[in-house]
Each structure stands twice: as C-alpha cells, then as structure tokens.
Amino acid sequence: MKNKQRVYEFLVNYSREDQEEVPKCTTTFLSEQLAMQRSNLSAILNALVREGKVIKYSGRPVLYALKPDSAEDAFDSLYGKESFFKEAIETINAALNFPEETKKVLLIGKDGSGTTDLAQAAMRYAYAKRMIGSEDLQIYDVRDDSQDNFISNEGFYLIRNAQLLSHSAYEKLLNERRGVIFFQASEEVSSLLEDVRFIVHLPDVNNLSLPDRFGFIEQICQKEAKRLNDRLIINSGLMQCLLVYNCQGGFKQLRLDVEKGVANAFKRQKSGALTLQLNDFGAAIRRSLLEMKNRQDVREFLAHTALFIFTAETTLKTREKEIETDLYQLVYEKRKRLAQMLNAAPDHHISENIQDYLHDLYQLYQENSEENVINEDLQTLTGSFLKEAGEKLNRHYDHAYVISIALHIQSGLIIDQKPLLSYAVMMDLADAYNQEYLLSRQFLRQVEEATGKKTVLDESLFLSLFLASVSETKLEKQVVVLIAMHGQAASAVQDVVFHLMPKNQVYSFDMALEEDLNATYERLKTCVQTIDQGMGIQVIYDMGSFKVMLNSIAEEVHVPIRCLEMPVPLLVMSALKLADQGYRLEEVHNRLLDYANAGSVMKNVNGKILVAFSTREEKASEDIKKQLKALDGAADYEVYSFEADGPEDFARQIDALLMIGSLEAVIGTYDPHFFNVRYIEATRLENVTSMRELLEKEESFDILGYLESQFEAFSRADLEKTIVPFMEDFQRILSIDLDEDAYVGLMVHMACLVDRLMKNKTPIVNFDSDKIIEKYPQETKALTQSLESIARYFHISFLEGDVATLIHIVKR
Template sequence: MMRKESVFNFLQEETKSFISLNDSPKLNSTSISEAMGIARYNISRDLNRLVEEEKVIKLSGRPVCFLAKDLIEEKIGNSLVIDETLTMEKIKKLLTKQSQKSSNDFPFSELIGYDGSLENAVKQAKAALLYPPFGLHSLLTGPSGSGKTTFARFMYQYATNFGKLQKDAPYIVFNCADYSNNQHLLLDHLFGHVKHAFTGAESDKDGLIASANNGILFLDEIHRLPPEGQEMLFSIMDRGEYYRLGESSNPRKVQLLIIGATTEEIKGNILSTFLRRIPLKIYMPSVKERGLAEKIKLIYFCFKQEAKKVGRKLQVNEDVIRFFLQYDPVGNIGQMKNDIQLLCANALVDSISSQSEIIQVKLSHLSTYLIDQFYYTHSSEINSEIREKLKLLKIEEFVFNPEGEKDSDPFLLVDEEDSISHDVLEVYHKHLQGESSLSPLKSIIHGKAQQLAKKQGNRQQAIFKIVSRKNYEVTINILKKIAQNKQYHLEESNIKSLALHLDTLIEKISEGYCFRDNNFLEQRKPNELALEKEIEVAEQICKEISNQLEVKLPESEKYFISLYLKAMNEKYTEKKIGVLVLMHGTTAATDLASTSNQLLNVDHAVGLNMPLTQSVADTLEKATTIIQEIDQGKGVVILSDMGSLNMFGDIITKKTGIPTQTIKMVTTPMAIEATRKSLLPKMSITELCESIIEQSAYIGNSVEDIQTKIFEEKPETLVDDRRSKIICILEESLIFLDGTVIYDLLEAEAKKIAENYPIEHYEDFWIKFLFHMSNMIERAIRKEQFSREESVIIIQANTTLYQYLKELLKPLENRFAIVIEDSELSYLMELIEVNTSTIYEEYQ
C-alpha cells in the first residue's frame, strides 16, 4: 500500500472518532506523524495532495486540522462549501445540529430522502402523530413499491419513541386486498362477529379493531374496503365506537389511530364522506420522482447490502451505475432492489467460473429485459433531462466491501423469503461447501429473471434481430409524440411500419447510398395542396429524426412520408362498431369472441369473463377500460348473458360518453352475426342491435342444441353429480345463503315458470335463473339491490308477467324477510322474455 493511502486510511479512522465525539482524535500533521512514525514533512505533503484530490478537508485555524471529506458530508447529509471560513468550530456545530435533528426525528431520520423528497411526508406524519389527544387518522398515497407500508411502520415507531403510544402498544397490519373477493369475510376480520351472526358463526369473535385498541391499525390497499366497511369505520373515527357483525346494541369502545394506504386515485375509489374524516393525505414519491442524489444513495445501499450478503467485494462498472440512475422501475424501490440482486447474482456466477476473488459487475450481467430497457431509456424523450445531468456527473467504478457493520435502510428491507437473494445465497453457500454445482444457481437466476421481466414489462421484441434498436426506438417515440401534438391518428401497426421504413432509410444513408430523386421532386407540386397537412407533419418528423439521430434525410423523404400519412388517415375514416361479449364464468365470453373472430378471419370481437369470485365493481371497471380501447367513434355493442352485466352499457355511456347498446342475450350465432355486421362501413350501432334482436329467434336455428340433448340422455347418477358440482360453485359466490337449500327452492320456482311460459332451452335458462336469483336474494338481504331507470317501462310493457312474478316470489320474500324491488324484478322479466319463444323487444 502506498504511503498516501495509509495516511488517508488513518485519517478516516480518526475522523470517525471525531464524529463519535471521542477524546483527542489525531487530526493535524504533527499528531498523525507521531502516531504513524512517519516524518512530519511527508505527512504534510500527503495530506495536501489528498486535499487537492478533494478527499480531505483542510480547516482554518491553528493547528491546521484535516478531516475525511466523505465521512463528514455523509454525517451532515449535505455537501460542504469549502473556503477559508471553514473552521473546526463550524464543523462541530453542523454535526451537533444534525445529531439533534436526527434524534428528534428518529426513526424517520434513517430514511433515504428524509430531508429531501420525503421531507414533507415526514412533517405531515409527525403532525398527525403528535396532534392531541390521540393523533389524526392518515392516508398514505403513492405508487406501488414507494414505501408506504414501511413508512406506516415508522410512524408507529416514532409514536412509541416520542411517548404518544406505550412501548408495547399494538400495531396491527391488515391488507384489504387479501379478502377483496369476499367482502363479508373482510368485514368479519376487521370487526369480528357475535354468535349466530351468520351461518358458521358458532361463537363470539373479536376482530382486528379490538386487537388494535390503544395502538395503530394500518389498512393497506384501503380502496378495496367496501363502502359498507368504510361507513362502519365512521363511528370509530367520530365517537370511538363500533359494532361487531350481528350486533345492534351496546357499542364497543375503542381508541386507535387508523393509517390507510392506497395505490389508486383517491377520488372515485374511496367514499368522500370517509375522506373527510381523514385530515392528512401523505404522498410517497416514486423512484422516478426522487432526486439524483437520493437515487445514488439508494443504488449505493443496494450494492453494499449485496456485498455483505455474499461476503465478497463488488466492483461495479460506471455504466451500470448510470443505467440504474436512468431506468424507471415499475415496482419502484422494491423492484430496484430485486433487479440489483439479480444483476449481482449473474456476476457472482461469472466470478465463480473465472475463480475471481472480486465480483465484477458489468452491463453484460444485466438480464435481457433490463438490457432492452437500457436501450429504451437512451432513446426515450422522457429521460433526456436526466441524461444531460449525468453528462456533468463524474462517476467512477464503485467498490463495495463486505466488511463493516451491517447497515439498515428501512425502505430497502424486505422479507428475505420474498427476495431474490434468498434462494441464490442458499445455493451459493451449498456450492462453497461442495454440495452443489452451478447449474441450480443458473436455473434459479433464469427463473427469477423471467418473473421480474413479466412484472417490469418486457420490451424485448423479435424485430430487433433485423433492425437497429436505437433507430427504431427513437423513430417510434418521434412518431408518437408528433402524432399527439399534431392530432394525427397513427395506429400502432402503422407506426411500426413507418419506423421500419425509416430505419432502412437511415441505414442506407449511413452506408453512403446516393438518392436520385429529382424526378420525384418535379412531380410533387401538383399534389402539395392536397397534402398540406401531411407535409407539415412529415417535415416535423424529418426534422426530429435529423436532430436526434444526426442524419440528413433526402428532400424527397418528406413527400414519401406525407403520402403514407394521407393513406393512413383515409383508412382510419372507415370506422367500425366495437363488439364486447360479457358473460358469467371463467372462459365463456373469451371463447365466444375467439370463435367469432376465427370464423370471420378477423381480430375484432373482445370477450370479458366474470368469474363467480369476481365482484361486479371489478368487472365493470375492466369493461369500461375495454370499451374505451375498442371504440373507434361509432360506439360499442355489448352482448351480455344476464343479471348485473345488462346494466353496464348505460353506466359506461354515462361515465365515458361512448355510445353503447346492450343485447341482453348471447349465443354463438348471435356473436358471429354481431361481429360480422359491426365491420360493415355503413352500419350504425342502432341498426346493428335492432337487426340482431329481430333475428334472434332465427339466428343459428338450424343448429341442434347438443348440450340439452346430452343432458337428457345422461343417467340419474350423473345428474346428481352435476347438481353437487353446481351447488359447490354456487356456494363460492354466496355469503348468507346455503347452496343446497336455495338450489332446491329455486328449482321449484323455475319449474313453475316453465309450466306457465314456453321456455326454450330449459337447462340453459335454469342455470342462469339459479345464479341470478340467489345473488338477487343476497343483495336484498344486504339491502344492496340494483336500481334501474327503465324498470317502469319494462314492467308496463308486460304487466301480466310482472304480476305473476310478484305472486310467485312472495314465499321467498316471507322466508328471508326481504322485499324484492321492482328494479330487480325487471331483470328477472328480461331473463324470462329472452328465453321464451316470444321475440324480445328492447324497450326505449
């Protein structure tokens, strides 16, 4: 080791003693000379060289003292302004101030970004926890992986450290998403229940709210808490009271602080009345929103932790650091940690193969999906600003040693069982002990890479085998940006096609190809007026490509592009009606849509399944998104099978303004016919629906109903087995009702209806009737029946059927102490009408 390095290492240890307020650290040339046994003039020369290299601070005063710069700046959390006024007294004041600040804010002060991007969040959290008498309820918002769960835990620790909570105060964590498919069970977990509150409640049970008394209840994914559950929390927030399920008197007293967290937009996902009771909304920033200095600290910490886990020195290439400073991880900090772990795992395998003591981490160790993103970040306009900053940032190879005390950064702590390094390290240690080869290690790394690629969004495409990735990505971004700015519609396939053309053109230019386009330019003037808009857009495209890829496109190119744009826009004017098939079950809708597309050799109809375990709200949200995607300006026709799905069209139209019409019946022939007619250029959505409804009795009439025939020919034992399976499926969607009992009750009602009305395909009708009625009864029990504006019109159009059903359902109303609303009856009327020989008419 060179003398200068020895002097620097000695000064670092003495600086640590100074920071720790130990007595008499050796910080001047004389004391260092005596301690190291090196001549004073050599010590002075080495210290001054270290000052020139900006590794050491030289302080004013007598005797002249020196400090290790990186250790001081790390402690105070800021860069030092080094001038003649910087004295030992000033350094001590800065350290004292930082120490007091950290002590008052612990454990928040341990967070990376505590006095940066998280400064406002920390202030809000402290205000919420210290507000008398017991604090303010809070809501943490921000993207997935931004640290909301950890921040909530630190709020609890701060409250106990500050004396606002007892040291042993409870901290209860509950993720509402875990039970979002069973709202009753979710509420039972939270509030508990009394004996006989519902089927299966054999004894009293306290919920998590009781467990959190005198502490904090953290509700993650709080937007998954149903409106009923949010309302049940009102009394806790307002009066410190609540009821267990099935309890109606003697409210229970509780004192607790509620901290919620959500990744969703607050408005529309959480009741406004609930939000009014939560005074503080604390936002947690994504990795992308954090400053460059914080990103460096996050990256530094991740690599440092990996070095300690494997017990080996990591040498990380500059390009790797620059990549992680630019990339935008979908899962934010958690994703960054996993990506770095996987990168180090790949480097570890190489180091074992080459028998190298130091693990060298290079860009080549990035997984394929990250390499794709590396190119993407360099071609993206979004990252241009940070790339300019990085040009000014001096980054050298980072070296991370496994020695030293284990650091802990709260944002980066995850359960070891869920981390990538857990499996990798286990196999690695077995390899060191001679119990395993490298093959299992490579297999684990490959599997983890595939998982992360799926989460991150794999941008790798086969197209990059034949074109330049950089040229292609840059061109794609240019086209999308200009299309948006100039309000030009460019379909994805057309954008890719034009990008491929431009990539080929750029390659020709780079190879020195000579373009002879004078003849073309002579013919351009007669067409310029008709292409005025397109030429303007094409000029902008050529200009952007020339600037970003530093290539001069030929003069004729803008006219080629303008002709291409004109052709695309003319094609877009041939708009089509969208087709959405909505059905209960796990595959019915998508199978039907796929069949229609295959028979017509198109890719137009879209299917959306509603499994029995999926809520109506989730299905409605998915249907809204699909309709927004497939609408081309002429609206979307919906083919639905029954129940709540029939309501979706009206709701989505009101929300989005997209015209929809619903055909409240769906068969394979109808779906095929709707898809075929939706492609006709002159067809309107109203004409399409009227045509399908009018012909519904005849479409596919020549096809024998094989399912009914098979069922009729089955022996009695198979029928009983089928009944058991249906009951089993039915019970998965029920909360209060017993599947066997409701099956028998409703089967009797269905047979009565079939005796009075000419039901076609009875077995198909019976299954729909069973699931619709059982869920309708449960909604009535929960007082959550659907409302419907057009129910009066539907009832008036067929008062005979309405009166018949009112009388038929009275025994069910008496048995379950419910009143079935007319709006719900109107859906049942439609179910019967579309399954009778009477042609169904859509009531306007």
C-alpha cells in the first residue's frame, strides 16, 4: 500500500472512533502512529489537502483533519439522479441507513444499466458516513469468479450475476462479510435473495424519455469536450441517430459508442473544434437513420436545431434556417404535388414539371449540402446507375441529375410513404416506358439490398419518368466544362452561363472554406467520374489547391483533365493590397491589367517557392525561414513562412502561394499530408549547406509507410504479404518494368481498390472492360489468379472490371 493511502486510511479509521466530531491531528502524532518521517508526512498531507480530502488548520501546531461529512454530494455526479435514477437513489439511501449489520441491496437490470455507477456513488455515500473504512468498491462476477473467492474483510461489495449464486455461497458471503453488499441480477430471483429488503429496478437506456437520453448523451459529450479542451459539434441528423438506435449494451454501451465516435473524429480531424459525423460511428448507429420515418417525436424534440455545440460546461444549440419543416418532409411534399399532376394529366406527359421538381431538389441539396443529406454510398450507386442507363438509352444525365435523384430516393427511405400514383397511372407508365422501367427496377433492387429497406411501390415509375424526361436525342461524346471555386461562386457562375447558353455540358463544384480536405477530394472525385463523357474535362478554377487535387484525381480515375486558373480572389486581394499601399485608382487598375494579361497575379520573378512552417505553439517558422535563406543557392527561391495547426489551417494558407509560383517543397515541424506537395523535415537543415542538397530527392519513397499511414484497414506487414508480391507478378505477367512514379501510382491504386472493396463500396464502372479482357485474355487470367491471394487475405472479391482497369493503366 502506498504511503498516501496509508495516511488517508488511518485518518478515516481514526475519525470513525470519535463520532461526535472529526478529530484533528498533528504531524508529530501521525509520525508516531505510522512510523513515518514528519517531512514526508507534511508532503503527503498537503497533497491530500489539494485533493480536497483533508482540511488544514493553520496555527501552532498545524492541524490536519479528514474533510467533514460530504455524503449529500455522493450522488451528484450521477446523471439522472432527479429523474430515472431518483427512486433508485432513495431506495439505496434507505437501505444504507437501515439498522442492520450487513446492509444489502438487490439491483435488477441487465449489464450496462448503470449498476457500477450506482454502486460507486453509494460507496462514496457510505464512506462519507463512515459506514466503511476504505473508499474501495470490490466487484465480483459470479460467472467469472469462483463462488469461494470472497475474501474475509469489511467493505463495500458489488456481486454481479447474483442469480447464479448457490445457497451455500450466499450463506458464506453473509457470514463472512461486513459492511455493504449490492447484488446485481439480470432477472427476478425467487428464493435465494428473498431476505433482501431493498430492491432497485434499473432503467433500460432504450426506454428512457427523449430528454433523459439526450441529457445522458450531453453529459458524455461535455466530458469528452473537457478531456480534449475544445468543442464537440454534432449535427441534428447524427443526434437523431444517437437518440433512437437500439443500444443493447445499455448506458455503458452508449457511452462507449460516443467515445469511439469522438476518437474516430479526432483521428480524422486532429485539430480545431471536433465535428462528429455519422461515418465516425458504428453500423448500428448509421442504420438508425432509416428508422427516423417512424419517429415524429424525435423530429419534434429536435425541431429547428441544426447543430449542438458541446463545451466542458455548457451546450449551445444553433437554429435551423426558417423552413416549413425538415428537408426530407419538404421533398415528400413536392413529390405529392408531382404525383397529383401525373394522376390528373390524361397522357402523363409533364416533362417540364418533372424537370422543375428535380431542379427544386438540387436547389434544396445546395442549400443544405453541409449537412450530408445524401448517403455517400447511395449517391455513388445512383451515379453508376445513371451512367449505365445513359449508355443504354442514348441519353446523358448530368451531376445535378445524380444529386436530385439520390435525394429523391433518400427521402423515400427516410419518410414512411405510401404509393402516390394511382394503379391505372402506374400501369400506363410501365407500359409506355418499358425499358426505363426495367432499368429502374434493377437499380432499386440494388438500393434495397444495400440499405436493407423496401422502396415504395411507385418508386420505379417515378424513376422511369426521370430517365425518360431527358431528350432522347443522343448527345455526342464531348468535352465537358467544370467550374470549381471556393464558397458558392461556382454555382452562381453556372446559373449565369446556363441562362445565357442553356447547354448541358457545364457543371459546378463549390468548396466550402472550412471543409475537410479529404471530404473535398472525395466529393470532387465523385463529381469528375459522374460528369465525364469520355472526352475529358476542362476545369476553370480559382484557387491553387484545386489543381493539385485534380492532378491526383486524373491519375487515380484515368480521366483526362485540363485546368485553367482564373484567380478572381487573388486579383481582389491584389487590388486591396495596392489600395492599402496608397496607389491611385488608375495605378491600381493598370497594375491589375498587367497581372491579368501576364497571367501571373502577384507572381515573383522566378516562380520557385519554398514554405517554412510550424505549429502556432512552436512558433518556429521564422527560424526555419532564416536557416533556408542561409543556404547556398537560396537567392533562386522565394521563401515564405507561416504557422498552421493541422491540415485545414495549412491548406487555407498554402492556397494563395500555389497561385503565385511553383511550390518546390514545404519545410516544417510536421507533415501536413497535402496533395502532391513535397514535405521535408526541418531537422534536415542541420545536415545540409545548400539548396541542392536540401531538395535532392531521397533514394526511394517509402510507399509502404505512406499507405500504412493513410489506410486504417492494413498495416505495412499486410502490404508486404499481399500487394508487394502482386506488384512483382504484375510486371512479370505484362512484361513491363515500372519506373518509381508508375510503381508508386499503381501501389496507391491497389490500396484504394482493396480499401473500397473491404468497405463494400460500389465498384467504379469501366465501360471498356469487355474490350480489354477480349484483347488480353491470357494476361487477365494470370492477373486474376495472382489476385486470389489478396482476396483470401482481406476477405474480398475482385471483379473482372477491376482486372481490366489494372491492364488499362499500363496498356493505354
């Protein structure tokens, strides 16, 4: 036993001997009683004072005493003490104050129903009342422990699964124990514990009222916010899921699920206020989103709350924009109005109304895009469906169509719906649009299999109309144009262009300023795959990070992309900077013209840039910059410096620099993992004397280490056993020798492919698969056999299209 515990237990036992008042002790007295040096005792006693367990009385001599009775505070930390645990606490209080030598309480409830928390609070109460001599809860589980494994001393005991106790073990327990015994049983115990006077029925977390369950979640989130010393942010949709999912493990499981979600969010975000997302949580919580159709009470309870922001002490709620009702209900109301028109129109030809309906849905998505209103897998599945349908029907469905139809289907899965189209109309539509109907039915079966939910009967007819409402004139494959900008600028430009020139080949991509880079990359990749018609994409963008991401995406999905920079934000910033420097209007105007005509807004002469950076806490960027400028050859580079906490902060500051020159490398105290940007550890500056040495490429890139850091699914050892041997087979089978860049690129492709298959995501369709397999039959067969070991190792299955894509990468 540690000395501090010895001192504290002595004070407790000594205080119990004198019940009229708490005795005060000198260090001399305690030194004699405990055979300890007074100097050591003073340090221990002062530590106990700081912990709030002992009171110090100044004077001569200095006196110490156990802190007076605090029994009334024992249950304060227990959430629900004024609601669902109130009756339990009253029963326990009565039991602990009842005059019997061994105090007994029977707790009836399943595992995770708050047994341990109640027992610990009761133990603190008993200890404060000096009913027991040590603040130690001793727990025994009859399932795991021997029934003779009870030690003979006084204390506070929690006996789990007491229904399994034998009569002899129970009698032995009562004869050898003194103090307090809590028995926990998952069911009523008929005869064994019939002499226990005080019985507590524990609540089930799934049966709590919504305010009580929310309050428990709130307590967990506030504790996590305190632990992280930052805010936790949960949107209304995720909170709905936490309130309704079936938590089989009780209070304990709910707490663990939230804590695991926080851990996953922290791993993903690492800095700043932590925004929890549905994908941070397990399947049970994600599936509960589909149960919301039957929970009007939950929607009413959270009405008009968009975000919950938890701090260590408080919870802030932000209000939704004033709308009639929630998003999915709005979609349903619009669907009803469309159905009424269809039922009333004699020939069911209301193409213009259908386009208006889908346009409205796309507008709703844009207004609420930050809320993740569409399931990512459903959106991908819809995109693949429309691309395949377009090939078969000789039509082209753009990205807005994908979003609108995915939102239409999502609302149908969320809101409990009945068929809105009449039986006669459904028969007419199925007959009139037979090919569209068959494609829609196949697609909806995929949706039902992926979500585990049945779609409404007339859903396939709505989809048939959506497919048919696009002009049946085949669009020749052509280059498409994508406008990519920060904020909402891209959508605004697309609307203007479409108004002046109504073409289907112009698309927009808006990037929120605070959006996570990985999420942006995935959204942009999905957009590229959806809009490409096989002839490539011309992108017009405003900020440098778009070009870096698009270059990476072009390599990953094999879509030709060309980028044109239109740096409107930098032109504005240049104008502001010139104005701040006191230039007159004509001078500002002429300089902006020079910048624009030269295509080099704020460019430096040589355009080669280095960036020195560190965290704000370290404040080391200026020192790193000075070291860089001291190297031989530094005059050939422009060196910038800034502090950045985490990838998002880094991205915001690097964006402008990517537009003013060629970024050679970033030199700092941590790797920001920015797309296609070379990172050099600042400590390397100690070992070089010139820029040439600093920027000299290392002998080889540690691709295995990189993949291990980027994918949770596999370790370096996994890669060495699976993908590395396959790479050797790949080069041998196709009779090629990959250079380092090609090797790294193919390794990344394989890792992404395996990760995607392990997560059961919809495969990327390669429409040239049949041609490739027909052209390279032997190679296809050999690669398929080589992939079998990877498939067995990771418990996945490769498709023929996956093999065809691998061949296409090197044979194109």
